[in-house]
Amino acid sequence: MENLLTVKETAEILKVKKNTVYEMIKRGDVKASKLGKQLRIRKEDLDYYIQYGKQAGMSEMTGTKEVIFKEEKSFGQNEDRIILCGQDLVLDLLADRLNRILDGVSVLRSYKGSYNGLYAMYQGEVDMATAHLWHGKTNSYNIPYISGMLPGMDVVVLHLLKRKEGFYVKKGNPKKIRDFQDLRRPDVTIVNREPGSGVRVLLDEKLRVYGIRPLEVSGYDHVVNSHLEAAAAVNRGEADVALGSEKHSRSVEGIDFLFVQNESYDLIIRKEDFEKELYQKMVSVIRSEDYRKEVEGLGGYDTTDMGKIIYRD
Numbered sequence: 001m002e003n004l005l006t007v008k009e010t011a012e013i014l015k016v017k018k019n020t021v022y023e024m025i026k027r028g029d030v031k032a033s034k035l036g037k038q039l040r041i042r043k044e045d046l047d048y049y050i051q052y053g054k055q056a057g058m059s060e061m062t063g064t065k066e067v068i069f070k071e072e073k074s075f076g077q078n079e080d081r082i083i084l085c086g087q088d089l090v091l092d093l094l095a096d097r098l099n100r101i102l103d104g105v106s107v108l109r110s111y112k113g114s115y116n117g118l119y120a121m122y123q124g125e126v127d128m129a130t131a132h133l134w135h136g137k138t139n140s141y142n143i144p145y146i147s148g149m150l151p152g153m154d155v156v157v158l159h160l161l162k163r164k165e166g167f168y169v170k171k172g173n174p175k176k177i178r179d180f181q182d183l184r185r186p187d188v189t190i191v192n193r194e195p196g197s198g199v200r201v202l203l204d205e206k207l208r209v210y211g212i213r214p215l216e217v218s219g220y221d222h223v224v225n226s227h228l229e230a231a232a233a234v235n236r237g238e239a240d241v242a243l244g245s246e247k248h249s250r251s252v253e254g255i256d257f258l259f260v261q262n263e264s265y266d267l268i269i270r271k272e273d274f275e276k277e278l279y280q281k282m283v284s285v286i287r288s289e290d291y292r293k294e295v296e297g298l299g300g301y302d303t304t305d306m307g308k309i310i311y312r313d
Contacts, residue, residue: 003043007032010041014050015298016089020096024049029109050228082278085110085117086130087197088265090160090295097285105278113197118149118268127273130160132198132265136205141264143311154271154313158286161265161295162302164246165202167258168231175240177258180206183241189219191230191239198263199227203243231255247300262302271313283307 010030011018021041025032031045084095084107095107110117110126117129135144146155169177175188182188193199207214214220219239224230227248233239235254249257267286273279285291287307295301 004035004040005043005046007039007041010046013046014089016092017096019100020092023096023099024092050226080104081106081108082128083108083110083126084128084130085112085120085126086267087111087113088130089298090301091130093294094282094285094291097291098282101281101285102278113194113200115145115149115198115201116196118145121268122150122153127270129268130265131268132163132263134198134202134205134261134263136209142266142268146268146311150268155311156269156271156274156309156313157311158267158269158283159264159305159308159310160267160286161306162262162304163265163300164257164259164261165199165243165263166246166249166260168234168242168244168249168252169240169256169258170234170237171254171256173256173258177241180210180212183207184212184216186218188240189222190217191222191224191233191242192220193230193243194223194225199230199243199245202263228252245300247298250300266310 005013007018007021007025011021014021021030024030025039025041030041030049032039032041034040082105084091092109095109098107110120112120112126112129114129114131114133117126118131120126121129131142131145133142133145135141138144142157146157167177169175175182175185177188183190192203204214207217222233222239224233224242227244228251230242230244231249231252234242235252243260245263246257246259249255269279274283292303292306295306296303
């Protein structure tokens with residue numbers, strides 16, 4: 001018999017409120033079936049969402065979500081909805097709060113990674129994007145990429161939070177991995193993330209800084225689409241190491257986390273939008289004590305300076 005979950009059980013697994021799960025079902029992010037008057041979610045479908053759904057935009061499961069964004073969304077033509085782009089769960093919490101307070105406007109989610117999210121913003125496919133892109137030459141996050149990828153666009157950048165990035169290794173670190181130089185060792189195999197994700201940019205930039213060619217790294221072309229899948233691959237022995245966030249390493253038994261650096265996760269908004277009332281309401285939510293406490297309750301986030309403007313054209 002299939003393992004079926006209630007909405008409450010699904011919310012507990014995802015660490016969100018039940019209303020958020022209902023919104024996810026309504027948007028087609030997660031499949032659900034009715035048994036009598038009750039909704040049930042297959043555990044298999046939820047696992048798919050956790051591992052692949054955010055990155056794929058659920059296009060494989062619904063065949064529609066990304067098409068809707070590309071064909072129907074054109075910046076400035078849909079005043080009844082705004083699209084918030086990024087993969088972190090804190091954005092789902094933010095969208096859920098906004099959908100409860102905004103009249104006549106729906107906040108939708110796009111789950112593209114950092115680099116692809118900025119590109120989608122430039123193309124007018126999304127209204128706001130988030131990024132955690134490390135720039136090796138300046139040892140800074142996001143601003144160098146924003147300036148280069150959004151030409152001719154005045155923006156406001158709001159800081160959301162900081163996360164710890166590092167290596168996932170097997171418990172006890174049997175390969176004694178310490179830094180990026182170890183990735184060129186012939187006895188070390190990695191599992192990589194998809195191009196455009198913040199983790200992939202971090203790895204590629206670190207390899208460049210250390211003078212390591214991708215061809216020297218065993219497993220460089222072994223690509224997965226989420227932090228959890230990367231950690232799980234290391235746990236199963238398919239790789240010796242992967243790069244990811246500390247928070248997700250806690251979800252996989254048998255994994256140790258080796259800290260590399262703190263990353264800045266920031267929200268990019270068009271300057272002309274930032275002055276609008278509904279965006280100001282969003283900023284108020286981000287700066288609110290209730291939202292900050294909800295994010296901190298998830299664990300693994302540093303919310304110091306959440307909502308602070310760190311860049312403005």
